Amino acid sequence: MAEVRNKCLTIKEFEAVRQGVLNQWPTGKGLALQEAFSYQKKIPKQKRFAERIEEAMVKGEVLTQPRAGVALIDQQILLLKHLEAEGGADLLSATIDSYTRQNRYHEAQKGIEESINAGRSMLNGLPVVNYGVASCRRLTEALNRPLQVRHGTPDARLLAEISLAAGFTAFEGGGISYNIPYAKNVPLEATIYYWQYVDRLAGLYEENGLSVNREPFGPLTGTLVPPCLSNAVAIIEALLAAEQGVKSITVGYGQGGNLIQDVAALRSLKQLVLEYMERYNYKVKITTVFHQWMGGFPPDEAKAFGVIAWGAVAAAFANATKVIVKTPHEAFGIPTKEANADGLKATRQVLNMLQGQRITELQALEEETTIITAETKSLLDGVERLGEGDWALGTVRAFAAGVLDLPFAPSKLNRGKVMPIRDQEGAVRFLKHGNLPFTQEIIDFHRTKVSERAKAEKRPVSLQMVIDDIYAIGKGMLVGKPS
């Protein structure tokens, strides 16, 4: 495979592969961009994702957004109408099923048919590609709020073509965040290139006066991800998207559980991404997303609401532009529409109560922000060095060298030498930092934090401690302390 470069695709390069992309499944055939642009021009402003989220940033609102996807499109319409009306969701999602995410459209088709026969959804999301543009327009037209595609698709080119033509105005994902946590063995050169295509497509819409919001997937593996790692990936993906002409980017972070660290992480992310955008003179509107806890949930619904509410608190104090909301059914998988609305309502209650409240001038917060920023810069400097100034090339080489290394990722391209652990106060630290290019000062900081916990628990640091941390929230605690 040819090496990728962080360079805006020319229209010739884009057109050269486009027919091949559209021919991957019959619903893509003949899709005309000019017709898609004319259709998108008719979408009212209040239903455009970028406009709504950028308005929220200016006004200081925190918007709520659920995840939501079922196999049958009429059921999807009912689901989203319920989340709009009963859940009060400010922004809406169509979550894509896992067969579509791996481009297995035959299996997705079977899933649709089995769902019709069984009278319930047998897929974990909406197979947008199989439905095609006309059916999906029926969905986007039935709703009153902006609608985003949320998924986990290494090659989402056809999905992006169909969903944007169908009137979706936001598209989640990126060449790193939808590869390393979502694939077993797909080269990064390939996914970065696939996502350059998606970003260029979004750029073409922008050039036709149609905003398309893009969102790198912040939480990555969703399991004890140290903030500097997810922030570094978000910043790289924002840079790659901006190069292709994307103008509206929402960078994200998944809740860790320690309030100070969570607030510091999102602050640091926002500051740094703006710094890097300015450095390259990209004119992009940056907003932020906070994901409520992405790891294991308590099966007890009342306890799950506790976790959800704590995520709402952190989102409010982190001053996120939007929060992705969990549901009381999280421990069991896909929620009912009622449970989904309940998560939204619980979150909205907390957000409203915290409106206008701020944490300022707190020394611990300043310190945590400083350390996350220093760590993130170390990682980004490492990537930049390896790429000889090119972020795409640098990313490929950084994963190979373990200069970027995500905990608990399924991909074989990931070195897997990094092991996170919670400290005494539940902040996520490094037990092993592998080959991450940290200064001795940073390494010592983590070592001290981890040994403080071991001392307090009177047990040696071990993998068991990490496993206890992974299960802790599901069992009712933040830190996996011995019972």
Next chain:
Amino acid sequence: MKGSTLVLGVIGMDVHAVGNKILEYAFNHAGFNVINLGVMVSQEEFISAAVETAAEAIIVSSLYGHGQLDCRGLRSKCIEAGIGNILLYVGGNLVVGKTSFPEVERTFKNMGFDRVYPPGASPEQAIIDLRNDLWLREEDIHGRSKEQMPNH
């Protein structure tokens, strides 16, 4: 039974990697020989790994809700491959949405699974069950009585 070979993996298009890594650690720690195929494993890959390694059990995880579609026919494929008697365990979020577990268990047992685990089941429970099930099989071979079954 100590040192018995297990084939472990997450079936279908599922990429949930965390529990898989923890199960590998726990089964290894308990003394089993673990062949971990990781995430996104097809039925064929499970079976060929089990045949190649003369495994005594296949442990299937599914966290994303497509378990019923992905697991159908696994037992009959095992029979075709000449390993019809292999232990088949399955666990995770096996169906889409919150469903009563006895119903899920019945569905998967009818599909030929020996043991079915609900969301959040601990690796320890599977280890105890494996020891018992494998011990019972040894007993079948050696003609020992069930009263001698070890306590755990």
